[in-house]
Amino acid sequence: MTAPVIELRGVTRRYDDGPPALHDVSLTVMPGEAVAVLGPSGSGKSTLLHLIAGLDRPDAGTVTVDGVRVDRLGEAGSALHRRARVGMVFQFFHLLDDLTVTENVALPARLAGTARRAAEARAAELLERLGIDRHARALPSRLSGGERQRVAVARALMNRPALLLADEPTGALDSAAGEDVGALLAALHAEGRTLVVVTHDPALARSCAHRTVRITDGRITEDGPARLPSPSGTAGTLPPAAAGEVR
Template identity: 65%
Template sequence: MTDLTDSPAMPGPPAPPLVDMRDVSRTYDADRAVLSELTLQVATGDALAVLGPSGSGKSTLLNLIAGLDRPSTGTVTVDGLRVDTMSETASARYRRSRIGMVHQFFHLLDDLTVRDNVLLPAQLAGVPRAEAADRATELLRYLGVARHASAHPGTLSGGERQRVAVARALMNRPPLLLADEPTGALDSASGADVRALLRELNADGQTVVLVTHDLALAEACATRTVELMDGRIARDESAVAR
């Protein structure tokens, strides 16, 4: 419908970042901080690739966002929730509802079918059976692995297993997808397949934060790249238009 008002609507205030880390440090011993006074915001719809050598703090950063670790100092807020102050019970509930996680080695249960692996997060969250079944069917079709619904993960290729892992991660419609070296255990063809998948997910609106050594992955699907060095941000660049 055409807007017939005399003046255009004024834009509202900018949306808060989906991830907001402020002055975060994480120290495991008295000698070295794994992260040091790091401040980082991630907007809804971003695909952020976190790069850096081993020991630079990449995995610690991901674990802090996921609520699997707590900062020594500073604050971590995700989707309006203070993750760093949550109890263990609240943190587990937060991961079930707000976070999807994809790992290097899939972490699928080989004694369950593909469909049952994907259904697990919904069952843990108490989603009604029929609703969960519809969502699993939708995801398996969207991710191109519907034909494997009754198969077991061990019969699939690495790329197919990672697609199943992504389906499981997206089961409860989390606003944030975290990926830890998602192409690290894959051959070149399967890695290219997962790169294309993550790019497509982000194009469809999914916010993604991934840590990786795979420069091709960052170049293919990231809208922004952060490089860590000794627990600090050494580089923060937005990607050219893809």
């Protein structure tokens, strides 16, 4: 029987003295699923993603990712786990402005001990596949928002993770760039990655996920199939600039 990639059981997370950000949440994600987590601001959806990534710890319950109890890991163990098994994409890119695009993408591999030449060769491959190799020597500040998010996706794929987590990946983009990133995420899932996307945008959820989990006031209030995009949508197909399998 196939084991879940993600399994949360009875998870509660509370900050200060206010109501819990998450209350008694249980969630299972199987290998190869594409799940969109929807909810208004403050609903707890980003807290959920941070717990899965090991960036936060629950006050109660268990969080297991790829067979590892991440809620039991210390800071160093969590960092190693993310580096080896999880790719992360953030709303505001989190690129280092004093490093070139290639250096930003290669950074996870360099931190994992990969030799510079091998890391930069892998980065060059990803930048070409994502259609942004012409910016390899540029600083992130010279790129558009959509291009910077592509760099962030390339960095997330650097160590070939099977699980990709995205936290509001189109929140800082205009609508055209947002649609482009949504199509890219859908294509990455179509290649076999497990994908969890936190978003407030139902259109993004429809474009890249087959399952929708809705969170309201820290509780899961809906969990079921997402509505499929229209036949004219681009879900599952890399945008022309990024054609080619990305591994």
